[in-house]
Every structure is written in structure tokens, then in C-alpha cells.
Amino acid sequence: MAARLMQGNEACVEGALAAGCRFFAGYPITPSSEIAELLSRRLPQVGGSFIQMEDEIASIAAVIGASVGGVKAMTATSGPGFSLMQENIGYAAMAEIPCVIVNVQRTGPSTGLPTKPAQGDVMQARWGTHGDHPIIVLSPSSVMETFLLTVRAFNLSEKYRSPVILLMDEVVGHMRERVELPPPESLEITNRVAAHVPPEWYFPFEDPSTDVPPLAPFGEGYRYHITGLFHDRAGFPTERVDEIDAWIARAFGRIEQHRQDIISWEEDFPAGSRVLVVAYGATARSARHAVKLARAKRYRVGFLKLETIWPFPEEITERLARQCRRVIVPEMNLGQLALEVERVVGRQKVRRVNLANGEMITPQQILAAIEEK
Amino acid sequence: MRRYEENRMYRYLRRHKKFPNVWCPGCGIGIVMGALIRAIDRLGWEKDDIAMVSGIGCSGRMPVYMDFNTMHTTHGRALAFATGLKMVKPKMHVIAIMGDGDALAIGGNHFIHAARRNIGITAIVINNSIYGMTGGQYSPTTPTGSLATTAPYGNIDQPFPICELAIAAGATFVARGTVYHAVELDRLIEKALVHEGFSVVEAVSYCHTTFGRINKLGTAVDMLRWQKENSVTREAAAKMTPEQLQGKIVRGIFHERELPEYTAAYAKIIEQAMAAQRKA
Ligand SMILES: Cc1ncc(C[n+]2csc(CCOP(=O)(O)OP(=O)(O)O)c2C)c(N)n1
Numbered sequence: 046m047a048a049r050l051m052q053g054n055e056a057c058v059e060g061a062l063a064a065g066c067r068f069f070a071g072y073p074i075t076p077s078s079e080i081a082e083l084l085s086r087r088l089p090q091v092g093g094s095f096i097q098m099e100d101e102i103a104s105i106a107a108v109i110g111a112s113v114g115g116v117k118a119m120t121a122t123s124g125p126g127f128s129l130m131q132e133n134i135g136y137a138a139m140a141e142i143p144c145v146i147v148n149v150q151r152t153g154p155s156t157g158l159p160t161k162p163a164q165g166d167v168m169q170a171r172w173g174t175h176g177d178h179p180i181i182v183l184s185p186s187s188v189m190e191t192f193l194l195t196v197r198a199f200n201l202s203e204k205y206r207s208p209v210i211l212l213m214d215e216v217v218g219h220m221r222e223r224v225e226l227p228p229p230e231s232l233e234i235t236n237r238v239a240a241h242v243p244p245e246w247y248f249p250f251e252d253p254s255t256d257v258p259p260l261a262p263f264g265e266g267y268r269y270h271i272t273g274l275f276h277d278r279a280g281f282p283t284e285r286v287d288e289i290d291a292w293i294a295r296a297f298g299r300i301e302q303h304r305q306d307i308i309s310w311e312e313d314f315p316a317g318s319r320v321l322v323v324a325y326g327a328t329a330r331s332a333r334h335a336v337k338l339a340r341a342k343r344y345r346v347g348f349l350k351l352e353t354i355w356p357f358p359e360e361i362t363e364r365l366a367r368q369c370r371r372v373i374v375p376e377m378n379l380g381q382l383a384l385e386v387e388r389v390v391g392r393q394k395v396r397r398v399n400l401a402n403g404e405m406i407t408p409q410q411i412l413a414a415i416e417e418k
Numbered sequence: 419m420r421r422y423e424e425n426r427m428y429r430y431l432r433r434h435k436k437f438p439n440v441w442c443p444g445c446g447i448g449i450v451m452g453a454l455i456r457a458i459d460r461l462g463w464e465k466d467d468i469a470m471v472s473g474i475g476c477s478g479r480m481p482v483y484m485d486f487n488t489m490h491t492t493h494g495r496a497l498a499f500a501t502g503l504k505m506v507k508p509k510m511h512v513i514a515i516m517g518d519g520d521a522l523a524i525g526g527n528h529f530i531h532a533a534r535r536n537i538g539i540t541a542i543v544i545n546n547s548i549y550g551m552t553g554g555q556y557s558p559t560t561p562t563g564s565l566a567t568t569a570p571y572g573n574i575d576q577p578f579p580i581c582e583l584a585i586a587a588g589a590t591f592v593a594r595g596t597v598y599h600a601v602e603l604d605r606l607i608e609k610a611l612v613h614e615g616f617s618v619v620e621a622v623s624y625c626h627t628t629f630g631r632i633n634k635l636g637t638a639v640d641m642l643r644w645q646k647e648n649s650v651t652r653e654a655a656a657k658m659t660p661e662q663l664q665g666k667i668v669r670g671i672f673h674e675r676e677l678p679e680y681t682a683a684y685a686k687i688i689e690q691a692m693a694a695q696r697k698a
């Protein structure tokens with residue numbers, strides 16, 4: 046495909062369409078609205094459907110409904126809308142319905158700064174809905190990565206029957222970069238596994254051959270029940286402790302046991318690095334530049350850019366951090382993913398660089414932390 | 419057992435799996451379920467083609483007993499889930515089952531917007547004038563002056579007239595029946611089901627366990643008898659004075675008109691967009 050100038054939100058749309066997304070429901074909100082606008086035009090061109098719902102609660106509900114109908118579905122929003130979606134994100138986690146939720150983060154709580162970037166929803170993306178639940182969260186740092194991670198969000202969602210959150214930010218969403226999208230045939234696309242047993246043998250929540258049971262679409266002969274209550278293997282409500290324990294073990298297990306597949310990152314870690322910079326999202330851009338500046342000054346610095354942020358990439362963080370005396374975690378928030386880094390590598394080693402006022406963290410601010418004795 | 423096998427009703431129930439049910443003995447919700455099954459049976463629809471989506475509440479528990487494609491969602495959101503499903507499966511018969519609080523308090527926004535879109539979903543609102551499942555707090559249909567566990571001094575809120583609200587919001591089929599007039603109710607539901615567009619049936623029920631007890635209205639049978647004595651058909655109501663109609667439940671079809679159904683309208687958009695794309 047020819048190279049072209051593309052906005053992050055547009056790359057998200059291209060990624061979604063390439064991944065096979067054929068349903069979008071949403072409610073306008075800056076800085077994510079371009080995603081809805083573009084999809085309202087593009088989806089019907091490929092036989093898909095778009096609907097603008099009455100609010101974000103309805104949007105995520107419609108997305109789940111569409112996914113139950115067998116169609117890859119997505120919504121996109123920003124902070125206030127993401128807050129409204131939380132209850133139904135939990136429903137998707139409980140009922141194991143694949144769907145993709147894009148949150149183009151803005152600054153602050155409440156209405157905050159609608160047109161400014163932040164990374165303040167990292168913990169909300171993990172724990173925003175009530176109760177213990179498994180979730181997958183990815184965070185892109187460039188336009189190209191937005192395209193690739195949107196495809197990956199759909200793939201992981203379908204493969205693991207889980208809601209996947211794509212945590213963008215205003216900078217990544219609105220920035221334009223020159224990109225050359227890979228040809229569609231070169232992309233690896235995962236579709237959900239079809240039910241492979243006759244309806245009378247089908248259990249939507251248990252399959253002896255896999256920890257991710259196939260999800261049969263409604264209307265195709267497999268009549269079953271879906272609920273947000275704890276349920277047995279057939280989907281019927283249960284209060285039996287053994288059945289609840291079985292759900293917990295399988296629901297968390299399917300993510301935990303496939304960490305290797307789910308977690309992706311990029312490392313630039315020359316042997317002998319003494320300082321590690323861990324970053325994600327738009328901040329990774331400043332961090333990369335800071336690392337370059339520091340190396341020019343002969344600091345031995347390694348760089349770890351996380352693409353998957355939940356489940357937290359413990360293994361790689363630990364492996365690289367072990368070789369360093371200091372780990373720097375810049376984030377456009379008051380310290381969220383840093384808590385995970387601290388948990389894994391110990392508090393003494395970690396140096397946070399935080400900004401939550403709508404400004405980007407500059408390479409110089411990160412460089413200063415690298416240079417600190 | 420043989421007699422059970424022969425009963426048409428049982429064909430639609432997950433009877434080996436899901437009974438007994440959670441409802442109090444004598445609850446009217448089961449009567450609505452019976453009416454719905456009779457309506458579907460008369461239409462001869464395939465069970466595979468029917469999706470039943472509900473919210474949370476005693477009413478919301480209905481789908482689990484029914485042998486269709488069933489989804490018990492979150493409180494108030496049944497119509498929003500149903501909208502997504504209907505968009506991608508426009509040929510399916512999508513039925514939403516909701517309580518009065520479910521449909522009109524927490525789900526009120528979804529209710530008026532589903533009506534406004536005229537999307538081909540049949541909404542059955544089981545109106546028992548109270549929050550049954552949570553134990554008798556006042557709902558948006560609790561009559562002014564009634565008692566509820568959260569209105570110990572009497573309810574000062576005005577109740578929503580469900581049918582008028584649905585009509586004003588754009589629903590294209592609107593009817594009301596009572597559980598006492600069960601056979602009439604299944605005729606109303608049948609008409610709602612075949613209607614192309616957003617159809618609403620307010621099924622007036624009762625909750626003897628909460629509303630009935632706190633307001634001293636007697637047993638389930640007493641509350642059924644009250645419905646018999648205090649409801650009139652639309653035709654009879656037309657001949658009555660406003661004073662005579664005071665406190666009466668009017669039954670029948672209140673609104674029926676043809677307007678483009680939402681998914682059919684969207685199918686045209688897909689057709690146009692795809693045709694333009696092919697040309698380009
Ligand atoms: C978001 C949310 N808020 C509150 C509840 C608690 N709750 C469960 S059912 C219900 C009300 C039920 O009343 P209604 O919808 O009228 O149905 P009924 O039980 O009377 O059939 C409430 C408030 C909930 N489940 N979810």
C-alpha cells in the first residue's frame with residue numbers, strides 16, 4: 046500500500062476494518078470522535094453497520110449484543126464515556142464476549158481537559174469495573190502502532206473471548222504521521238472458533254479440549270443462555286461454590302496461561318545498560334528520544350516500550366531491570382503503571398517522572414532523571 | 419409425564435434444566451410468560467430465530483426459563499443490548515423483557531431512544547408498580563400516595579404513563595393488557611410480535627409480596643380480582659366519563675402505524691454505500 050499521512054484515530058479505523066470489525070456503536074466525545082465519524086462512512090461500504098447510541102452505556106451494550114450475534118464489534122470513547130461503560134465491560138468479562146473498547150485518553154477526572162493527552166486511565170482500564178475480572182489492555186505510541194495494535198486487539202479478543210481495551214491518548218489519536226499500511230493479506234487475522242459439536246452437546250462455558258470454549262452466535266441453532274450472574278457451564282445462574290471456582294480458574298487461567306502470546310513489547314537494551322527507561326503510549330516517544338540523547342552523552346541506558354500493559358509484562362520488566370541500578374518510569378499521570386514496576390523490581394530502584402496537567406513529558410525531563418546520580 | 423409432553427407450553431421451556439423458578443408463588447410474571455409462549459406458538463416461529471433479552475429484576479429472570487437464544491443483561495440495558503443484536507441479525511425476532519424500573523427508571527433513556535428509532539424489537543414491560551426484586555422500593559410507575567419501603571410516608575412522585583410515553587417517543591405499536599385478562603394479553607403480544615418496528619406491550623401485573631403487602635391489598639388472588647374489577651377495554655373506556663375512568667386500567671391497542679423500521683432503513687444505507695464503493 047502507498048505511504049500516506051494518517052491520523053492515529055484514522056489508523057485505528059483502518060486497523061479495525063482490516064481486523065474484520067463490522068459493527069460500531071458509539072457516542073461522540075473528544076478526542077475520539079473521528080473514529081466514529083470515519084466508521085459511519087466506512088462500515089456500510091463493507092457491509093457492516095454503524096449506530097450512534099444515546100450514551101456510552103448503550104454503546105458498549107450494543108457492541109456486546111452485536112458480538113453475541115457473531116460479528117466483530119467495537120466502540121470508541123474518552124474518559125467520561127469510559128467511566129460510563131464500566132458496568133458493561135464487566136458484563137463482557139463475565140459472559141466472555143469478545144469486543145474492543147478504544148479509550149482515547151484525555152487529561153484529568155470528570156470533564157478534565159478534553160483536548161489534552163494523559164495516561165490517567167491505566168488503573169481504570171484494569172480495575173474500572175467492579176469485582177475481580179480478567180482483562181487485556183494494549184497501548185500504542187505511534188500511528189503505525191495504533192493500526193497494528195488495533196488489529197491485535199481484535200485478534201486477542203476473538204482468540205481469548207475477552208473484552209480488550211485499546212488505551213490510546215490524545216497525542217497518539219490526533220497526531221499525523223507518514224505510514225505505509227501493510228497489505229491486508231500480510232496480516233494475521235484471528236476469527237473466533239466456531240462451535241464444533243452438535244447443539245445438544247454444546248456448552249458455551251466449558252469445552253474439555255480448550256480453556257476458551259467456542260462461542261456460537263445467536264440464531265444459528267445453538268440455543269443457550271448468557272448472564273452476568275455467575276453461571277455454570279451451560280450459562281445458567283449458579284451459586285454453587287465449585288462452579289464459581291471453576292469459572293474463576295478458567296476465566297483467569299485463559300489469560301494467565303497465554304501471557305506469552307498476549308504480552309508484546311519492544312526493547313532496545315544494549316548489554317551493559319545500567320539504567321532502564323520503561324514507557325508506553327505517547328510518552329514512549331519522549332522516552333525514546335531521551336534515551337538517544339543520554340547515549341550521546343555516553344550514559345548506558347536501555348529502553349523498554351510496553352505495548353501490552355495488562356496483564357502487566359512482569360517477566361521482561363524484571364529481566365531487564367535486574368541488570369540495572371535504576372528504572373525510570375515516565376507517565377502522563379501521577380504514577381499508575383509505576384506501581385506495577387515497583388511491585389516487580391522493588392521501590393528503591395524506581396524513579397517516577399510524572400505530569401498530569403495536559404502537557405507532554407519532554408525528553409529533557411526524562412534525560413534529567415537518567416542523569417540524576 | 420405424558421400429559422406434560424403433550425402440553426404445547428412445555429416445548430418452549432427449559433423445564434429439565436431450570437425449574438422451579440425464582441418467582442414467589444402466585445406472581446403475575448409467570449402469566450406474562452405463558453401469554454408470550456402462546457403468542458409465539460400461534461405464530462409458529464422457530465425457536466432458533468427468537469432472541470430474548472432482559473434486564474435485571476424479577477421480570478428480567480424470565481428468559482432463563484425459555485428455550486430460545488436468551489440473554490440476561492444489566493439493569494436497564496436490555497434494549498441497548500438488543501439493539502446491537504438486531505442490527506447484526508435483522509431477521510431474528512428480538513424480544514426485550516423488562517420490569518417497570520428496569521425499562522423506565524435506569525433504562526428510561528434506552529426505552530425512548532429505541533422507540534424513536536423504531537427498531538424492530540418487541541418490548542414487554544411488566545408493570546407491577548414497584549421494584550420487586552430489591553424488596554418493594556418505589557418505581558417510576560408506583561401510584562402517587564402508595565406506600566413503598568422507600569416511601570414510608572407515601573409516594574409523592576407522579577407515575578409514568580408507559581403507553582403514552584412510548585407513543586410520544588415514537589413507538590409504532592403500543593398496547594396494554596393485564597395478567598388477569600391473560601388470553602387477551604397473548605393476543606396483544608402476538609400483534610406486537612408481528613408488527614414491523616418498535617412495539618411495546620405494557621403487561622400490567624402485580625407484586626403481592628412487596629407492593630401488595632405494604633399497601634394491604636391482600637393476596638395474589640385479591641390483586642388479580644382487583645384487576646378484573648378495575649380495568650376496562652378501550653372501547654368501553656370511550657363511553658365513560660373522566661370521573662368514571664379515575665383509577666381504571668384501560669386495556670387494548672392504543673397506537674399502530676407504519677413507519678420505516680430501523681434495520682430495514684440501515685440495510686438501504688449498506689446497499690447504497692456498497693454500490694457506490696463498487697463504482698469507485
Ligand atoms: C446498576 C444497578 N442498580 C441497581 C440494581 C439493583 N436492582 C436489581 S433489580 C432492581 C429493580 C427491579 O425492579 P423492576 O425493574 O421494576 O423489576 P421487578 O423486579 O419488579 O420485576 C434493582 C434496583 C442493579 N442490579 N443494578
Ligand code: SF4
Pocket residue numbers: 440441442444445446447476546550551624625626627628
Ligand atoms: S417479589 Fe413480587 S414481582 Fe418478584 S417474584 Fe415475588 S411477587 Fe413477583
